[in-house]
Amino acid sequence: MSRYARQLIAFAATLHLASLGANAGIDYDRDIRPLLSDTCYACHGPDDAERKADLRLHTRDGLLGEIRASEPLESELYQRISSNDPDERMPPPEFARSLTSKQIETIRRWIEEGANWKGHWAFERVERPDAPEVKQTEWVKNPIDRFVLARLESEGLMPSPPAQDSVLARRLWFDLTGLPPTSAEVARFAQTREMAATAKRLFRRPTYAERMTSRWLDAARYADTSGYQTDGWRTMWRWRDWVIDSFRRNQRFDQFTLEQLAGDLLPNATLEQKIATGFNRNHRGNSEGGIVQEEFLVEYAVDRVDTTFTVWQGVTIGCARCHSHKYDPFTHRDYYQLFAFFNRLHEKGRVFKEGNSAPWIVAPTRAQARKLKQLKKTEAAARSRFEEGSRNLPEQIHAWEQRREHTPTWLDYESLVASSAQTNGAVAKFGYFDRFTLSAQIKIKAGDQGTILSKKNPAKQGLGYSLDLTKDGKVQLNLIKRWLDDALRVETVEPVSSGHVLVTYNGSRKSSGIQFFVNGERVEHKANLDYMNQTFETDEPLLVGKGNADFTGEVETIAVFDRVLDEIEIRAVAEPSPIATILAQPERQRSALEKSKLEQYFLRQAGPDELRRAHAKWLAAKRIRAAFKRDLPSVMIMEDRNEQPTHILLRGQYDQPGERVFANVPASLPAMPKNAPRNRLGLAHWLVSRENPLTARVTINRLWRDIFGTGLVKTTEDFGVQGERPSHPALLDWLAAEFMESGWDIQHMLTLIVSSSTYQQSSRSTPELNRRDPENRLLARGPRFRLPAEMIRDQALAISGLLHRTVGGPSVKSYQPAGLWADIASVGNYELGEGTDLYRRSLYSYWKRTVPPPMMMNFDSASRESCEVGMKRTNTPMQALNLMNDETFVEASRVLAQSILQATKHKRLTTAFLRVLQRKPNARESGVLERSLATHLAKYRAAPEAADDLLSVGQAALPDGIDRAELAAWTMICSTLMNLDETVTKE
């Protein structure tokens, strides 16, 4: 082993000591349980199925039964772990884990000191501890500092001095808005360094809400596609907007929880509260052909259980899916009791390849809701004007007929795309999102059958659509992608006879979106196949009387419309007689259909101008409103049906049901109140009750992690016995208590944290401190770590001035290398956005789960395939290439350079530093960059085409009359600044 490696191991040893505390006695919960859990619980822990020798080392009685207090040598446990006999020795030599001699010694000491026992800290109720006394009281700004300082003093360490103005302002702005301050903001901040007041100002900005939302999206596995094989699109951004709005109004975290987990079950749930439940529909959905639906219904409920318990409880409950948890007190039964809260949706195991899958709701934004109201008013007004003018319609028609001033023509249909008179193969191309009407006048006798009209592949049950007459005389619509498992087949309940048949399809992909009409009257239908997941669109010709089997009757006329006709229109279409023929009949002998058709003719073509205009206006208003409604965004939500029988699934397998169970919380955590409903609402109330030991601790720990880089509990996702213990247990509990007692007020907690001396320390370290505490767990200095992915990109946009600050709305497609989707995905091409879409904050970037945005992944974003609350942070050559060469960063450098050239020559470098880092360069820095500027400039002067090339990157406009060589040289300088460690780091 090299010296280098040995050194590293030495670091680790120091850290271990640091977290253990130098002089403390042995503490069971802190020092012993983690050892037993990691090495012994697999066979002697909570999992009944795997337990050997009936030994329960995870329980107090089980463990203490193996021990004689104060007498290690007389204790069975110690004898076994210290034995030299391979048959006696525990864990057995062949087992993957073992105890080091130091660990064995720790256990010995613990027994010797009396073998004290405590429950696992994280499962104990949160009690607010007193803040400890400290010596350097002048350093203490609030109780947080007492906890931190007490520990530092006990370790013999000094806190660091306060950070410089620009560093502290930058830290604060990134922490609260995810964006850097401007240098003017830094200057203002520096006058007072008032943390609480500044925080308050920043909370009012929408950028604060966006910053908080970014992290929540990772936890909520938010994406714009469904994941799995096809990974088609869905629309969940209305849920994202809800989250932004919630942070904006500083909604209490307990309410935030209730609404996301059970907003639909709240009394008189509002639209927004239902939208909030999209949280638990953000999981992946499988649309692959041939999947076993039951298998994936289980996966979806599993995802909801695991995500909910990771986010709110910080426990790895998922381990109990297949068997009782090996380390934590969660049984196999506990798991399926939780599962029972989440498996009651009206949903299918196979989701739609494109778009949202049930249950979902139409979810207009507030602006859209206002517009909709207005359109409704407009339509009502148009309607009443029309009704006014048509009050005596029969009389008007009668009078018109009497005058005989008009030569009757044909009734002109709008939206007619194919008719008997004009059928050519290339028409009537429809897909599964299209709305259309197919109709025909047929003449048949008993036993006739065959295809009335079709546009389909000639193979039997081939791709396409067809309207058929079945052998028992029913009219049948077939919309087929793949026979049997990807098709709609819907037919009339009763057989039909000669006459007019018509069917409408509304683009919903469901049989409920289909209606049949016979001779203008709606008739009942039933679905034989009702699952369509891919479009049936085809380029085959439109054929009359053939397709599947030749029609044995006669098709007299057909008419195909590229919209859904309304019932009045349908009656008109159903009447075969021409207007002239109808008019030739005495009025009294006309049928209802004939009257209807004549009325339509009058309103559309023959009536007085004013009436026709009023009619047309009403129709237009109706269509505009309908179209607007169709385009409203939707969002998937939670919506329960009656409780489903839930069984323990043996080994977690969907097809291995065991004993039946009922919704409940794990037995080892506080019970739900007796009268609480055993549904998601009851569960959500339980999660945010004062008695729940985990929610507040877990939440505040993540908040701390976002700010300090590492949580007080490093394993943010695991507060169980295998997780790491808190570095400052009392501080964590104090914060958790404060959080709950403040009314779950996130902004209050953030204000407390940033106002502390702990937060405001300089992040400068020393070799000595690096050795003592390389991860800064003791907080003897401020945090210093690389920014998360989205902040790196957002910062580049902000400092170059490209950032477009619209808040909320659908996702956008910003720059990424061409062809990434096309290379490996099966559907969809990445169509680069335009204009401001390129410059929105990264939380709005379109997220395709199977091919996520590469820059985000390069910088360690969560993948969004499932819930992730841990933060990875790596440092790689791919990141260097990304920052140097990605169009986003090259363009931002160029646009930043454009504005720097506005400054007078000698101020430019200072301007650049102020823009990027909000500080002035020192002499050495200036020296380095001034020299390079000269070199770059000489180069681009000599090679103007190279300058042109560099300036061509990105779509942002290039100002006229600019010195291109100079701009190119400055682009390189700005790119240099964007690539600095300091720039991508929160110091």
Add this chain to the structure above:
Amino acid sequence: MNRRSFCLTTGLSSLALTRLLAQEQKTRLPAKAKRVIYLFQSGAPAQMDLFDHKPHLRDLAGTDLPESIRKGQRLTGMTATQDRFPLAPSIFKFDRHGNSGAWVSDLLPHTSKIVDQLCFIRSLHTEAINHDPAITFCQTGFQLAGRPSIGSWLSYGLGSDNENLPAFVALTSGKGGQPLYDRLWGSGFLPSHYQGVRFRSTGDPMLYLSDPPGVDRETRRRMLDDVSELNSLRFQQFQDPEIKTRIAQYEMAFRMQTSVPELTDLSSEPASTFELYGEDARKPGSYAHNCLLSRRLTERGVRFVQLFERGWDHHTKLPKKIRERTASTDRASAALVTDLKQRGLLDDTLVIWGGEFGRTAYCQGRLTKDDYGRDHHPRCFTMWLAGGGMRTGVTYGKTDDFSYNIVKDPVHVHDLHATLLHQLGIDHTKLTFKFQGRHYRLTDVHGKVVRDILS
């Protein structure tokens, strides 16, 4: 391996390295292989049309798969509703080849010639019945997203042998067919620098590799010198070791900008190379090209190269489609094995050929004399392995007369993974990563090394 370069190459934090070193003591076994090339045939090739010869089926053509064979086992939703399950014998001609007498169909004339270098496993089986879970299972040992891929486990466990190239490279070929996903070479819960780097056939081979237009090497060097100097100044003030790492990563990025184009530039390859791999190998994005690239990557010490060839999902028109697929892959797969052998690389390079599951003996859709389709079948499928300490000229495992159930020596995907790790000197039960309180493995809690196929 040089620890310092390993650390720089992978961007490991000092703690991760410590843990790894400690772990390494426990996990290392003598290694037979240093590298792996995994030729993944995505979509699932039909074993009974390529390797698993079932002459018996000819007599039963068109008759139903006996219930005694199916035993009520689940089918996919695509054929579960079929009225009948008519048996479809392969229409391709089978022969025994080489000294070992291995059965291979005439779809694979080139593979037929190297059978004595190969170890066939006819008894692979898996859990999943649909593509996404199955390919995810093959790649990560788990059906759902979130776990590290084989290659990232290897990078984590063994690091890199090349300072200027990633330790794990993925290459894709074929359009259409089943999609692929970034997670197939992803690092799951492992730190993201262990993820595979996908080399692309269009644009930059590695994302963001090329400097922007108008920035030449000299300008880039100058800019990097500045970045390095300014970062060093910052380091003096802040003493944060991450700054030093970042400086090193920028230098490695600079080197990659040379080493990757050199790697993908085939102009130095002699004519004989293309005689071996076929002219297709000149076409970026082709399977043959990727086979040739994988040899070049292997030569340069890249530990794990994985090719993904799409287009093996033959539910309908199987005879036509499988002819196309084999025509574009057979020669290059065989050429790669031959080439590695000629260069003396085969001994310590493990080559694996195979898909995510097998296909059904019964027909999906309409069965005619010369046309049929086959649905997914997880209960048996065939793979072959070469080099890397595998026995040669061996056929291991046996299926029933219907290529439906395994009758001898089943090999689970977990077993394949265990064997792969074993050949690289890793005990699959010891290569673990603690995440969410659990020590995770590629093989979960399963897997056994298939010792019978090791030389």
